[in-house]
Amino acid sequence: MDGDIDNPRLLENSLAQAPADTFRHDLLALAVSRSPSIRAFAAHCWTQIGDSEEGIGRRLASDPAGVVRLALAHGLTSTAKTGIDDIRRILRDDCRFSVRAAVQQSDQRC
Numbered sequence: 079m080d081g082d083i084d085n086p087r088l089l090e091n092s093l094a095q096a097p098a099d100t101f102r103h104d105l106l107a108l109a110v111s112r113s114p115s116i117r118a119f120a121a122h123c124w125t126q127i128g129d130s131e132e133g134i135g136r137r138l139a140s141d142p143a144g145v146v147r148l149a150l151a152h153g154l155t156s157t158a159k160t161g162i163d164d165i166r167r168i169l170r171d172d173c174r175f176s177v178r179a180a181v182q183q184s185d186q187r188c
Contacts, residue, residue, distance in 0.1 A: 110137075
């Protein structure tokens, strides 16, 4: 096993029941988890928490798991965050088309 959980959809559904702000103080711990599913959840939370640390966002934008970068790119579509151009730039140059397309969509909504 690659460090992921047995049932990532169950975890995602369970965690999604709580507001992202609930995880404000645990965001770094989630972002460095061995589980790509948990890191993807951290990426979602990072975009929803207005004053979350930009360094965590940069870390997630460079994550080795595409699912994490995709979650971050999708989250940028609905975020009100400003001053994250470097994170958007990292995602615009991503190796996965789906990540590049998602961040392009978020750029159009800004």
